[in-house]
Amino acid sequence: MTDAVSTAPRRQRLRMNLSLIVSLTMLLTVLLLIVVVPLWPGFEPDKQSLFFSLEPAFQNPQYPLGTDALGRDLLSRVSVAARVSVLVALGAVSISAAVGILIGLVAGWLRGPVDSALMAIGNIQLAVPVVLLLIVLVAALGSSPLLLVVLLGLVNWVGYGRVVRAQVVSLREREFITAVTTAGGSGWWIMRKHLLPNVLPAVFVLAAFDVGVIITVESSLSFIGLGIQPPTPSLGLMISEGQRYLQTNIGLTLLPALVIFFLIGGIQFASQTLTKNPRRG
Amino acid sequence: MGRYILTRIGWGIVTLLAILTLFFLARLTGDPVRLLLPDQATQADVEAMRNALGLNGPLIEQYWTFITGALTGDVGDSIRQQRPALELVLERLPATLELAISSFLLGFIAALGLAVAGEISGNRKLRSALLWAATFRQSVPPYLFGILLILILSVNMGLLPAIGRSSLASYVIPVLTMATFEVALYLRLFNTFFDEMRANDWVRTAIAKGVSRPRLVVRHMLPNALLPVITVAGLNLGILVGGTVVLEMVFNWPGIGRLIVQGVTQRDYPIVQAGVVVTATVFILINIVVDLLYALLDPRVRLA
Numbered sequence: 001m002t003d004a005v006s007t008a009p010r011r012q013r014l015r016m017n018l019s020l021i022v023s024l025t026m027l028l029t030v031l032l033l034i035v036v037v038p039l040w041p042g043f044e045p046d047k048q049s050l051f052f053s054l055e056p057a058f059q060n061p062q063y064p065l066g067t068d069a070l071g072r073d074l075l076s077r078v079s080v081a082a083r084v085s086v087l088v089a090l091g092a093v094s095i096s097a098a099v100g101i102l103i104g105l106v107a108g109w110l111r112g113p114v115d116s117a118l119m120a121i122g123n124i125q126l127a128v129p130v131v132l133l134l135i136v137l138v139a140a141l142g143s144s145p146l147l148l149v150v151l152l153g154l155v156n157w158v159g160y161g162r163v164v165r166a167q168v169v170s171l172r173e174r175e176f177i178t179a180v181t182t183a184g185g186s187g188w189w190i191m192r193k194h195l196l197p198n199v200l201p202a203v204f205v206l207a208a209f210d211v212g213v214i215i216t217v218e219s220s221l222s223f224i225g226l227g228i229q230p231p232t233p234s235l236g237l238m239i240s241e242g243q244r245y246l247q248t249n250i251g252l253t254l255l256p257a258l259v260i261f262f263l264i265g266g267i268q269f270a271s272q273t274l275t276k277n278p279r280r281g
Numbered sequence: 282m283g284r285y286i287l288t289r290i291g292w293g294i295v296t297l298l299a300i301l302t303l304f305f306l307a308r309l310t311g312d313p314v315r316l317l318l319p320d321q322a323t324q325a326d327v328e329a330m331r332n333a334l335g336l337n338g339p340l341i342e343q344y345w346t347f348i349t350g351a352l353t354g355d356v357g358d359s360i361r362q363q364r365p366a367l368e369l370v371l372e373r374l375p376a377t378l379e380l381a382i383s384s385f386l387l388g389f390i391a392a393l394g395l396a397v398a399g400e401i402s403g404n405r406k407l408r409s410a411l412l413w414a415a416t417f418r419q420s421v422p423p424y425l426f427g428i429l430l431i432l433i434l435s436v437n438m439g440l441l442p443a444i445g446r447s448s449l450a451s452y453v454i455p456v457l458t459m460a461t462f463e464v465a466l467y468l469r470l471f472n473t474f475f476d477e478m479r480a481n482d483w484v485r486t487a488i489a490k491g492v493s494r495p496r497l498v499v500r501h502m503l504p505n506a507l508l509p510v511i512t513v514a515g516l517n518l519g520i521l522v523g524g525t526v527v528l529e530m531v532f533n534w535p536g537i538g539r540l541i542v543q544g545v546t547q548r549d550y551p552i553v554q555a556g557v558v559v560t561a562t563v564f565i566l567i568n569i570v571v572d573l574l575y576a577l578l579d580p581r582v583r584l585a
Binding site: 019131137139216239246250265272 | 295299412416417421422423424431432516518520523524526530546550560561568
């Protein structure tokens, strides 16, 4: 918010705060779902009971939000699924960030042919739609949760690499870096001790928004059956299963849908507040 | 200009080669023949298949056959349908392009209209309401929004067909799903750039010399916002394509995305390969067009 001549700073701030409140409410609700539900005595995400198949919500105190086709408790399952989605996204984003930081530091510091080669690899990767790339990789390599985290992480480093590289390119001309070089600091030392702390803030901002993007991608993949595989609950999978009961038992679809909405919305509404840069759908 | 296009096409071919190499390497991690054949296949079937796919020679030779085959469009026959895979994919291409292009155009034009209208009105409440609506829309992934629209418009109200691509009415829900996603994205972008611009000296000068508000927005601000928005549009094509692939599963839409996913689940791997190559090619071509468009719009950009 740099526009100093903005005519209505108060109104602006009020609106911004509202979206931050919405964002925090959404994220806290999901956090509660993930952390508190497993402490509840009825928490049984995997127990099937065909007597209680497709129980509607708010009818049976044993299953507060109803059950799925196999008679598994929906509240428990959606809690585990939310946990899986969040952990997969956090893991994947950490990998993207780590790879991107490393490549960005090396490319920006060394410049020359190494830089050109690394950035060319990034450009090539950007020329393939991420979902398509993931479908190919999953088709060939399978999709255990851990592998999925690694693949989601590896296809998404380019943004981080570019941001870090751009910062390093300008940082390396600054006096404090020249001073370290004069004092005999090695390249590796400079990258670790002087450049890394300076690029981290930008990386954190990018990573925060990426969590929402990755949750979308992961749930889409799980929805079409190429992401998290059945015994493990996942939000996308629950929606694809619930879709069959849209006319009879709408809760099966709406509940995981609401969790996804809260997760992604929590991040999107924060972005409406914190940055004017919502460039990554 | 000509040289620039040639360079870009060169890079496009390099990109395709990289994808194919990745595909080839991924294939090496498992026995493709075992993957392709049903579990009850006999040893004789395996051998026959291995020969048919040319998997008995040295790796370099296999790689060469694989790459030249792919680049000349000969990726073999679909295993399930016994027809050239490329033919099957190209048959499905129009359905996918229709969905993606019409959603993009509708979404982009609607976003432009809404953003310009909001800016001309100067009504902060209207702008803020539009922004909130956009953020809400962005918080729902396309496939989920599609299901919700099916629920409301088909299941509850019975207005429109939910799946398939048989009549004009069956286009409404899929296009609406993807187009609203695009509207939200570009509305937020236009808004961001308008916000940044409003404080500029040239805007104040224009107001001071008595330029009307519609003229200020349409003739002065919009052309400046259009450039960065088109850049982002190029970057977001991947999200559009990815969203379409998944949407085709929701709506039973007979496009490339559904074909590829079916290929994966049925282990029909020539189909997957042909689908990926065709999609990547189209994607690369569109990116080149976006770059050229950019140069047309901004005389400062010199293509070298």
